[in-house]
Amino acid sequence: MRFIKFGAMCIGILLATLTAVNAALVTRLGGQAIYDTDLNVTWLADSNLAASNSFGVAGINPAAGGYAAGSMTWFTAQDWLSAMNTSDGGAGYLGFSDWRLPATVQPDASCSIQAPSGASYGYNCKGSEMGHLFYVEENGVANGSGLFSNVQGTYWSDTWSINPQYAWHFDGFQNTDSKDNSYYVRVARSGDIAAVPVPAALWLFGSGLLGLVSMARGSRQRVG
Incomplete structure (x- = not known):
């Protein structure tokens, strides 16, 4: 028995x-990265890495007016990611050279607002990578999983709007804004980074x- x-x-x-x-x-890399098995996307656990590591790029805003350091324009975000992906002698940050801004799916039937133009915005947008993380994985609570650090308010997406001078951003509400405005950068990459299949x-x-x-x-x- x-x-x-x-x-x-x-x-x-x-x-x-x-x-x-x-x-x-x-968790991956000892907690430095978080893998989403639903979307096959890996996130950096530090959700505001730019505040502590500029990778030599100018234009990253210091802390001011109650806002944390690390915000930047969409264009500066692209430069920062390029520097990040060529850091460490070309190997890239944490050994990977394909870090990017999160993608925003358009159209997205899950969004609360569907515009006549075909754009989807508003709350409950679960089709985008940041929306899926926030609404599906973390139940609509910023860092609801407790796995991330330095989580900020509004983050840039890599996806342009219909107007190429605008790009999508996300803070629970998905919308577009001029690429010249400053928001934070949440870093992602496609696929898993596990060395050994679990x-x-x-x-x-x-x-x-x-x-x-x-x-x-x-x-x-x-x-x-």
Whole structure:
């Protein structure tokens, strides 16, 4: 009987581990990055890296009027990301050279406002990367997951508006604004950055547990 209980305990541990891995937000690089398994997108955990690392780019605003340092125009954001992706001798920040601004899907049927022009804006926009993170993964609460740091108010998107002088931004409300205005930069990249596929490691872990259970049962039968 105790071997059956041991086996049940092992299976319980395995299932609990699988549940954690299948969660939509998974930490990477010791917590420096967060992988969204739903969208296959990796976020930097530091949601205002520009406040502490300019990568030599001018035009990043200092703290002022109660606002944190790190905001910048859309154009400066592009320059900053380019410098970020060529840092560390060309290897890029944390070893990756394809960091970018988040994308905004247009049109997006989930948005609260659908304009005659075909633009989708307003609240509850879950189709965009930032909207999905905010409304789906974090239940409409800034840093509701507790996995991010230095979360700010409004962030630039990489996606232009119908007017190319404007780009999308997000702060819970999705809208457009002139690229010359200053907002914060939340960094993303497409895909995962895990060095070893976690499901394979879990398979080995589970196989080992089941092997131990089998050995224990065999030993019990021989002794009896």
